[in-house]
Amino acid sequence: MKRLHLLFLLFFIGNKAMAQPTSYSMKNTHAHNDYLHELPFYEAYSLHYGMIEADVFKQGDDLMVAHEKSSIRPNRTFKNLYIEPLLKQISLNNGKVYANGQRLQLLIDIKENGFEALRLLEKQLTPYRNYFDVKNNPDAVQIVISGDMPESIDFDKFDEIFYFDGRPRQNYSVKNFERVALLSTSITDFTRWNGKGLITAPQYLKVKNFVDSVHRIGKPVRLWAVPNSLTAYKALMKLGVDYIGTDNLSELANYIKNLEAFSAKPIAQHIPYLPMYQVDGIQKKSKNIIFLIGDGMGLAQIYSGIAANGGKLNWTNFKHIGFSKTNSADSFCTDSAAGATAFSTGEKTNNRYIGMSTEQQPLENIAEILDKKKIKVGLVVSEEITGATPASFYAHQPERDWSQLIANDLATSPISLTIGAGVESFRPETIEQLKKKGKVFTKIEALEQVKTKEKTFVFVDKNEVRPKHEGRGEYLSEAFEAAVKQLESTSPNGFFLMLEGSKIDWGGHANQLNYVTNEMLDFDKVIGKALEYADKNGETTIIVTADHETGGLSLLEGDFKTGKLEGSFSTNDHSGIAVPVVAYGPNAQIFTGFYENNTIFEKLLKCLRIK
Known part of the structure; x- marks a missing residue:
């Protein structure tokens, strides 16, 4: 930890601090062990993942994609599964990885023989170098090397298109640190949390301190070995972790894409009325x-x-x-x-x-x-x-x-008062029938201005009943008060x-x-x-x-x-599911139970x- 502290202190002095994400999108998602899915690359790509991970082994003159050497299969080469599909999509999108301009990082985890494997990868990418040159191509894919990486002093021996997955306990020179795309470590360095409930406060503080310290030196953070669960994704976001990894691609994508839809904040709070309960539950005619x-x-x-x-x-x-x-x-x-x-x-x-x-x-x-x-x-x-x-x-x-037949039924029903939208469903002749039975208004205020004991039908403009969060105002409360006043005064x-x-x-x-x-x-x-x-x-x-x-x-x-x-x-x-029923006033007790x-x-x- 002493080396870690000195490292962070050194770079805090010389690097611009990086703020934790204020919002999350698919660019913050990491498809962990992508190659294990039924459709390597394509599933994660179709969901717009921001980082896609592949593990590779050097086997002869090729790079094979597999988690372990024993699971290597013919034709599952890095070129077949990732490079060629990626280049095809770039071509279809006129030079962009994603049509909407979102960037992509390929995290390549070299399992062994790191120096030789990276040399081979360098050779394979040479014909397509421009597509991976983020310094000169703003739409380029960033290649991030992880796993069996070369020592930091050897970074400059490889093409500048390669960036590296940094580690907190490794020393870097200022120059080499520029080739570090992010800092990663296992969450188990801080906690054995299982992804359910809350991380204990002391362990949470350890993770948070680590994340903040990495941000202070200007780098994003990735944690591996995090459980796959909505609770875990939310915890990582609360901690400010930059890359949210998962093996369940659709689950995380659904959560991230619906962050706005699945969150809420009140437009305004109100003070509830405190009932007197004097007649609540008494047995008398309502x-x-x-x-x-x-x-x-x-x-x-x-x-x-x-x-x-x-x-x-x-x-x-x-x-x-x-x-x-x-x-x-x-x-x-x-x-x-x-x-x-x-x-x-x-x-x-x-x-x-x-x-x-x-x-x-x-x-x-x-x-x-x-x-x-x-x-x-x-x-x-x-x-x-x-x-x-x-x-x-x-x-x-x-x-x-x-709706038109339903509207006709209103004209022949005994209903005394209606307030709502939907006049468009009423034919002119149906409106005339309503007028013969009572009054037809277009404003709630008309009930106050025109005193009548006749039936009243208020058809407000559809804009009056637009969603509350889109500016409806106090329509519902005003309509309630007007209706009660009208009914009370005309129905002894x-x-x-x-x-x-x-x-x-x-x-x-x-x-x-x-x-x-x-x-x-x-x-x-x-x-x-x-x-x-x-x-x-x-x-x-x-x-x-x-x-x-x-x-x-x-x-x-x-x-x-x-x-x-x-x-x-x-x-x-x-x-x-069953829904609640609550009651207040005379005979309220009738509504208790399950029915x-x-x-x-x-x-x-x-x-x-x-x-």
């Missing part, structure tokens, strides 16, 4: 029901909001908690049509069906039932009002994409309001954690407003649930102080004392 559906909201989506908001949400203030099985009649993984139909009719149906039985017969929905009791129903969404979830509360169609017998946080689901389908998290935070603001209203009103029951989970989201890293998160998705579609999603319908009616 006058009003506010049914809040977080489309695609599973436990991970909820917890992303919790973490992003400093550890607490309005959602976490509920005391009555249950779980709903989300499967549809014909699929383990429901869609929103079947999921919302289960809520609105009490029947499980097939995916894509809107308010229809599995035999494609119309099912009486909760809006139609409540209309007989003169209880008004309102729908608020942050997407098109003809979307599968809102449509299931008024329409009867065997296909969720039949009580009201039923369904509000959907529609785009939590969209973020899951897009596999974008930031999208999901900020939609979750926005939805939670509405939950807080609903809780506050329930406390003031005393006769309102709040139910919050989801139709399904979207994305198969898992959370891998988080910071409660900054709200930053990292996670991953297992699918860009719905998953089949089928269609039984929520019965529970809603039970709150209202409707059989």
